[in-house]
Amino acid sequence: MGFEITWRKDVFSDAPQAGSAEKFGTLGINFRARKAANEEEWGAAMAALSCEVPAQQSAEAPTEKQ
Amino acid sequence: MNDVLREEPTLDVGTLRQAIQEEYAEVASHPHKGFHFHTGRPLARMLEYLDEWLDGISEPSIESFAGTGNPFSLGELRPGERVVDVGCGAGIDSLVAAKQVSPEGRVIGVDMTPSMLEKARQAAQEAGLKNVVEFREGYAEALPVDDGWADVVISNGVLNLMPDKDAALAEMSRVLKPRGRLQIGDILVQKAVPESAKRKIDLWTG
Numbered sequence: 001m002g003f004e005i006t007w008r009k010d011v012f013s014d015a016p017q018a019g020s021a022e023k024f025g026t027l028g029i030n031f032r033a034r035k036a037a038n039e040e041e042w043g044a045a046m047a048a049l050s051c052e053v054p055a056q057q058s059a060e061a062p063t064e065k066q
Numbered sequence: 067m068n069d070v071l072r073e074e075p076t077l078d079v080g081t082l083r084q085a086i087q088e089e090y091a092e093v094a095s096h097p098h099k100g101f102h103f104h105t106g107r108p109l110a111r112m113l114e115y116l117d118e119w120l121d122g123i124s125e126p127s128i129e130s131f132a133g134t135g136n137p138f139s140l141g142e143l144r145p146g147e148r149v150v151d152v153g154c155g156a157g158i159d160s161l162v163a164a165k166q167v168s169p170e171g172r173v174i175g176v177d178m179t180p181s182m183l184e185k186a187r188q189a190a191q192e193a194g195l196k197n198v199v200e201f202r203e204g205y206a207e208a209l210p211v212d213d214g215w216a217d218v219v220i221s222n223g224v225l226n227l228m229p230d231k232d233a234a235l236a237e238m239s240r241v242l243k244p245r246g247r248l249q250i251g252d253i254l255v256q257k258a259v260p261e262s263a264k265r266k267i268d269l270w271t272g
Contacts (some may be wrong), residue, residue, distance in 0.1 A: 029253060
């Protein structure tokens with residue numbers, strides 16, 4: 001829970017050997033999170049993450065009832 | 067027309083672990099050789115480690131430091147806390163943690179590379195912290211630590227080397243107490259890595 005990236009920086013530039021970091025835009029990062037206090041808190045966090053995708057309207061479906 | 071379907075070779079976890087182990091054994095035994103990443107005290111300064119954190123930690127441990135971030139910038143550890151350092155290498159972060167949680171706290175550093183663990187144990191002895199920190203051989207995906215033992219899990223430049231990141235994160239969660247903190251330094255890529263490239267061992271180690 002509470003995932004947060006707090007810092008990012010290019011930490012590979014000018015390394016003694018060339019690597020793949022530049023090719024993929026690799027950055028060093030710091031991140032933090034914490035374990036939920038209990039199942040209830042975890043469940044609430046998961047519920048907050050869920051999203052509903054509205055059903056697409058069919059092109060043939062009427063948009064309004066006559 | 068003949069369609070020839072060529073199956074991409076799968077990533078062999080044993081081969082990958084061996085390649086990573088060989089790479090980091092080199093960092094342990096020849097830290098000044100020059101790698102595709104920075105090492106040692108210059109790297110620690112780049113990652114904004116305070117000089118005072120490194121006081122009392124022996125140079126052989128510091129010179130094999132190969133982190134990518136700074137777990138301590140996410141909050142100093144409190145005296146008395148229990149800490150697990152996943153992929154502790156030559157022990158620099160475990161020892162910084164040990165200084166912060168001592169004398170009542172405890173630190174367990176876990177690494178899969180024996181030569182790194184040897185350096186870490188020597189450094190703990192020299193720093194007078196061997197009663198605070200213990201180093202254990204093991205994998206991040208199967209941490210040799212009891213359930214719910216830790217207040218904090220730290221790691222630095224290691225998660226990106228795990229082929230099964232879900233398993234590694236699940237293990238970190240398992241060893242944490244409820245409300246336990248995760249303080250991680252690692253990497254992110256800003257450009258997508260093709261699936262075929264993920265199967266190349268050379269890309270994981272370089």
